[in-house]
Amino acid sequence: MGVPLYQTKAEFFRTLGHPARIRILELLAERDHAVHELLEQIAIEPSNLSQQLAVLRRTSLVVSRREGVAVVYSISVPEVRDLLLSARRILVGLAETRSDFEDELMVPDRR
């Protein structure tokens, strides 16, 4: 029944596939933030930020609560931290592979 898991996974990764949403999650991984605090850190228009927060809310990756005049967001799935770390490791690995390759190109041809 229901949607195949690989489809759900793809949707999940697509949710993470936007620079603003990554930044939001990284900031929320540190600590809860009000929207205006996020706005200070991320250089986008308020309504764009709201749209991106809405995407994250829809997938239940974050939740919001009102605190007086401000709306505060927090990560609802702590494991996302591991995922972001995991991704960073992979990217660093890939970057190294590429620069090794570039180094090779730098070395005078010995064949």
Next chain:
Amino acid sequence: MGVPLYQTKAEFFRTLGHPARIRILELLAERDHAVHELLEQIAIEPSNLSQQLAVLRRTSLVVSRREGVAVVYSISVPEVRDLLLSARRILVGLAETRSDFEDELMVPDRR
């Protein structure tokens, strides 16, 4: 210098954000596969599969080699396995949260 890390991360996740590409990576995580073998498992047109493989090649997540008449693909970054597992855990967690919530709705209101 260069592209900010959160941008690179977003691109990386976007690469994973497609059902066919997830399936490809899952199959390759098991063992190397020739294109025609992938084609048996994944219900898409050959040229579409090729396009998706090209996306994965561009980001260096997979590499291909020719073996006689076939082209064989393999995962070039083993850590991707962990990432896929990590994602599954998160998704299972989210699914549970939601069905807990549905359960709550099922329980007669006691307030």
Next chain:
DNA sequence: TCACGACATGAAAACTTCTTCAATTCATGT
């Protein structure tokens, strides 16, 4: 050399997602 099967490529059409703008909501202070 020719034909064939296995893949890859380029380009156009179809589809999604992003960004932006104007309008709206909702709490708070006056």
Next chain:
DNA sequence: ACATGAATTGAAGAAGTTTTCATGTCGTGA
């Protein structure tokens, strides 16, 4: 009651991605 600051929403156009189709390449075997 009204004005204000904080955030959200809906809608439209711009930008990006996916799918498909026709064509091209590369080995292998006849």
